[in-house]
Amino acid sequence: MDYNVFLLRLGLDPSQFINRLNEPIKTEDGWLYEVEQKSEGYHCPFCRHDVLYIHDYNTVKINCRETQLINDVLKIRKVRLRCKKCRKTFTPPLRGIERKNTVSNQTLQLIYSEFTEGLTFAAIAKKYGITTARVMQIFDDKVKFVPRRPLPEVLCIDEIRFSKNKDQQFVCILYDFHGKEIVDVIRNRQMPYLREYFSEINPIERNKVKFIISDMYDGYATIARYYFKNAVHIVDTFHVIRLLTTALNQIRVRTMNLKAIKGSPEYNFMKKNWRFFLTRPHLIPDKYYTYQKTGEMFHYDKLLRMCLALNDDLLTGYNILQDLFRYDMRFTFDEALRFIERISLNLRDAHSELLHAVGRSYHKWRVEIASAFSYTQNKIRYSNAIAESINNQIKTITKAAYGYNNFERFRKRVMLIITYKKRPGI
Structure with missing residues (x-):
């Protein structure tokens, strides 16, 4: 593949580089492209002087893998310049590659798209040739916050085992009966957590809930009685x-x-x-x-x-x-x-x-x-079947990852896979 085409495919400006070789090098599982960063056309970021000279070079490898089978690598010989006026050194930034990043922006976009799929962090790491810790770092950097969904007309409440720790053994999950999706995941099903969570929701939004479906846990009855006074509380059959x-x-x-x-x-x-x-x-x-x-x-x-x-x-x-x-x-x-x-x-x-x-x-x-x-006015008999179905999906996600230690990462992952997969652009 031509160097310019390859660089443009990665979202890089070819005018920033000088080709070091006429042809890319074939490796066992892909291609190695070698380029050198240009040393002209820069200003000192400290004093804005334009008289610079080359101090040294530093070679970095950028992972450009798109699939598990083809491993393309971009090897960049980056230049480090010294200002003749203030004597300070600096490395000019490369448009399209973040500083200290060893993964191309194109590969990052592909990794981002995997977060709404069922692959574990380890499977994503293997697919794109990086470490699992790096994938989790990318996930945490990219997905800072996942908002909850609005409270639905029919709200299902259930819990699922999350940890062996007694203080966080069960997490509480809210479901949309008609939308068949997760509304939110609450850190704990104990009353202090539930009270804090629902007290922060606007009463106008809470009053829109007409039915609450749960098991026979006393905490859910208390929540229904104090925070959803207009809703009918239903115990799952x-x-x-x-x-x-x-x-x-x-x-x-x-x-x-x-x-x-x-x-x-x-x-x-x-x-x-x-x-x-x-x-x-x-x-x-x-x-x-x-x-x-x-x-x-x-x-x-x-x-x-x-x-x-x-x-x-x-x-x-x-x-x-x-x-x-x-x-x-x-x-x-x-x-x-x-x-x-x-x-x-x-x-x-x-x-x-x-x-x-x-x-x-x-x-x-x-x-x-x-x-x-009994039947409702709409001739519907409500149950927590939707919650149990989604719980099976959550258990599959958790089992594939051999469990989660970080609650926020767990919450964001299940929300992305189950709820926001059909709502891209979060």
């Missing part, structure tokens, strides 16, 4: 059902160990097919279980009923779970509220303390759960 399935699974284990004979059909079925106790009846396969000791065959549905008969609390919890699976039959808020109050009462009437705890939680959150089970 997934967390409502998971609270009961967790308790029911613990009761199954206790029943298996205390009331089932080890090695019996009931014991083996409860141990190997625990998922059938936590799912809908129509998902139980239509097949038979063969007891190896006697050769006796039991249908899966019959064997499930035999196991449930071993413990009244297990049967009660299972029947209530099936009622919850049919929550979509409730359309109005009043119907849903009566339904969850009945469920809560039945759980508190059971003998198991595990079911008591679930019943108390359902009673405490009955209004928010009823809002989740």
